[in-house]
Amino acid sequence: MKTDDLIHLLATDTMPVPRHVAASRLALALLVSVPASGLLMLYALGLNPALGQYATLPMFWVKLGAPLLMALAALPLVARLGKPGSDTRHAWLAWAAPIGAVWALGVTAAWQAPAAELPTLALSRTWRVCAENIAMLSLPVFLAAIWVLRGMAPVRPAWAGAGAGALAGAIGATVYALHCPELAAPFIAIWYVLGMSLPVAAGAALGPRLLRW
Numbered sequence: 001m002k003t004d005d006l007i008h009l010l011a012t013d014t015m016p017v018p019r020h021v022a023a024s025r026l027a028l029a030l031l032v033s034v035p036a037s038g039l040l041m042l043y044a045l046g047l048n049p050a051l052g053q054y055a056t057l058p059m060f061w062v063k064l065g066a067p068l069l070m071a072l073a074a075l076p077l078v079a080r081l082g083k084p085g086s087d088t089r090h091a092w093l094a095w096a097a098p099i100g101a102v103w104a105l106g107v108t109a110a111w112q113a114p115a116a117e118l119p120t121l122a123l124s125r126t127w128r129v130c131a132e133n134i135a136m137l138s139l140p141v142f143l144a145a146i147w148v149l150r151g152m153a154p155v156r157p158a159w160a161g162a163g164a165g166a167l168a169g170a171i172g173a174t175v176y177a178l179h180c181p182e183l184a185a186p187f188i189a190i191w192y193v194l195g196m197s198l199p200v201a202a203g204a205a206l207g208p209r210l211l212r213w
Contacts, residue, residue: 029144067173082152106189134195138172161207165199
């Protein structure tokens with residue numbers, strides 16, 4: 001076959017890509033993976049028995065709301081990372097902005113507290129398991145986000161994997177907040193952020209392998 005004939009064949013044998021295909025795949029993935037993360041939390045950890053009382057406290061809503069905002073910001077981030085040439089800088093900044101707010105609260109609380117209370121505020125009772133529990137609960141969403149990206153065309157697989165981890169870590173932290181008994185701002189600023197960062201690092205490391213064309 002001549003080159004011109006091949007080009008003509010390829011040009012005429014094309015089908016339009018459905019509009020909003022990325023959003024549809026992402027919605028389907030979340031519809032399955034978020035409940036899976038919730039069920040994993042209920043089975044492995046259990047719902048906080050004092051959740052009704054916690055819901056009356058402002059720091060509970062900070063603990064729940066910050067990762068939820070990050071998850072919402074990560075949705076367009078993942079969609080953009082799957083499209084060649086998309087600018088993701090603003091999406092990354094929107095994802096990271098709540099971290100800055102939580103850090104500011106944590107530093108302020110630590111500054112105002114007596115020095116003897118700082119270890120309790122930073123470590124409390126569950127520091128050994130907080131980050132790994134968030135990472136565990138992020139796994140269903142991480143796998144779903146990777147599935148979404150594999151159906152798209154990510155040209156920066158490490159960044160795309162990190163974006164999948166950013167979405168997964170934020171949702172994992174949101175779900176974990178329904179179990180976690182901690183409310184101290186320094187604790188949340190350290191261990192929640194670390195827990196959400198683990199899937200990002202894992203995604204960046206695994207992205208070149210999982211998202212190869």
